[in-house]
Amino acid sequence: MVDSKSKGKYSLIASIVTSIVTAGIFAFLALLKNDIGSSPIYTKVDIIGGAFFVLLLTIIISASIWPGIIEKYTTK
Numbered sequence: 001m002v003d004s005k006s007k008g009k010y011s012l013i014a015s016i017v018t019s020i021v022t023a024g025i026f027a028f029l030a031l032l033k034n035d036i037g038s039s040p041i042y043t044k045v046d047i048i049g050g051a052f053f054v055l056l057l058t059i060i061i062s063a064s065i066w067p068g069i070i071e072k073y074t075t076k
Helices: 004-034 043-073
Strands: none
Touching: 004 043
């Protein structure tokens, strides 16, 4: 059985990792798409701003999803 302090730590780590990976994938794909073609559609600042926005949204969403998942799989 896992105590509640450890569950909170696991949820925090899972939320941060999920958010960073999602923002990284967004930035990578946006940069890749922007470099294809003759002229770039967006500036690098636009892409970084979008990645930061995605990071904030995924932090909010994953912070509400992961605790339930951790709770479900650690209490049996």
